[in-house]
Amino acid sequence: MTADTDALSLIQDLVDRAKKAGADAADAVAGLSTSVSHAQRLGKTEKLERDESQDLGLRVLIGKKQAIVSSNDWKADGLDLLVERAVAMAKAVPDDVYCGIADPDQIVGPDYPTLEMYDPEEPSAETLIARAKETEDAALSVEGITNSEGAEASWSHFRIALAASNGFAGTYEGSRHSVGVSVLAGTGTEMESDHDYATKIFGADLPSCAEIGRNAADRALKKLGARKPPTAHGVPVVFDPRVSGGMVRHLTGAINGSSVARGTSFLKDRMGEQIMAAGITIVDDPHMDRGLASKPFDAEGLPNQRRNLVDQGVLQTWVLDLRTARQLGLTSTGHASRGTGGPPGPSTTNTHLAAGTVSPEDLIADIERGFYVTSVMGMGVSMITGDYSRGASGFWIEKGQIAYPVNEVTIAGNLKDMFLAMTAADDLEFKHATNAPTLRVDGMTVAGT
Structure with a gap:
């Protein structure tokens, strides 16, 4: 038997035992993972580690009460204790009128899609x-790079199994290959650091290691001589693809069913309305081959599918699991996500903001003065009001050209206005689970000197 089959059989048996012990309904999730990582600095090994883990979570429901327990002990007596504790806890907790597993007619069938998300070749140490x-080595070979903060290469493999008393049973597995480096340029008080990295499902899809190293070096060198720009109001701010995905994450956070149901989202009453510029479309695609967040079904066994969250600026849907859908009187969108230690909750998968029609160069060509952002920091974003204020660094723009590097800058606005003032470039690449091209947002405040 394969590890997938073993894990699935185990949790199916666990669900059956929970039912026999008094649960009205139950579901269970199991995860197995293996990872290997190597880190070095200036050519000297700092770590070479291999980690293997297994964990499972059991959720039992009695009436409108639910309890979740988890364990990495998969021995028979440990599982007996897990079931006993889960049932006892479910009898003691308060009612949750919105909890519950899917109805049998809601779950995906055994013919759920097979996705290209696993590389069977494990790299050697x-x-x-x-x-x-x-x-x-490639980064350090670039003139002007004076030190290294280290390089790391890693590989991981995971298996997920999910079973429920409604008849659902399914498994999938995935892999990750990653490599990255961080280096310093300059000397003394005039030093700057930067990095580059890549993560892919298949090792063959990784960009050249030399390219990653040179990119990290180039980014660090370009930051030398940074200074504060003048404070400016109502100017364009351009977000590099390294940070533009943050705009997508702010949007998905605001349309997450948990926030909407609690009334803590600045978009809670905007369904079907124009919330972004007319050229902006945001897509969520759980079935993307070689996507870093792909999965063939959601964490409640429901079918999932590609859908536009925003279409030409108009909000199309909330991001819902079963619980938040019940709270809002709607139907789940198949966005349930879950770990072993808690109940399901809504979350997006492979999400991207669709590419525009202009190049990044054309996007900044008419900017008399503005700010090109390559790094943001701080947590100054309110999902309740949309107020946005974050520290940033990057490059000052003058007369349509990059003028000089800047740091110690604060950019501010409100997401409701920023979304409507957004223009996308044509340089979309799929490097992460959430991706966006270069984005221009007009009318922001840049606080410098």
Whole structure:
């Protein structure tokens, strides 16, 4: 039997035992993972680790009460105790009128899609060491790079199994290959650091390690001589693809069913309205081959599908699991996500803001003065009001050209206005689970000197 089959059989048996112990309904999720990582600095090994883990979570429901317990002990006596504790807890907790597993007619059938999300080739330790070495060596070979904060290469593999008393049973697995480096440029008080990294499902899809190293070096060198720009109001701010995905995450956070149901989202009453510029479309696609957040079904066994969250600026849907859908009197969108230690909650998968029709160069060509952002920091974003204020660094724009590097800057606005003043470039690349091209947002405040 495969590990997938073993895990699925185990949790199916666990669900059956919970039912026999008095649960009205139950579901269980199991996760198995293996990871290997190598880190080095200036050519010297700092770690070479392998980790293997297994965990499972059991949820039992008695009436409108539910309890969740988790364990990494998969022995028979440990599982007996897990069931006993879960049932006892469910009898003691308060009612939750919105909890519950899916009805049998809601779950996906056994023909759920098979996605391209697993590379069967595990790299050797020697391969990881070579990847990290090539990446760091390439960065250090660039003139002006004076030190390294280290390079790392890693690989991981995971298996997920989900079963419920409504008849659902399913498994999937995935892999990750990653490599990255961080270096410093300059000397003394005139030093700057930056990094580059890549993560792919298949090792063959990784960009060249030398390219990653040179990119990190180039980014660090370009930051030398940074200074504060003048304070400016109502100016364009351009977000590099390294940070533009944050705009998508702010949107998905605001349309998450949990926030909407609690009334803590600045978009809670905007369904079907124009919330972004007319050219902006945001897509969520759980079935993307080689997508870093792909999955063939959601964490409650419901079918999931590609859908536009925002279409030409108009809000199309909330991001819902079963519980938040019940709270809002709607139907789940198949966005349930879950760990082993808690109940399901809504979350997006592979999400991207669709590419526009202008190049990044054309996007800034008419900017008399503005700010090109390559890094943001701080947590100054309110999902209740939409107020946005974050520290940032990057480059000052003058007369349509990059003028000089800047740091210690604060950018501010309100997401409701920012979304409507947004223009997308044509340079979309799929590097992360959430992706966006270069984005221009007009009318922001930049606080410098």
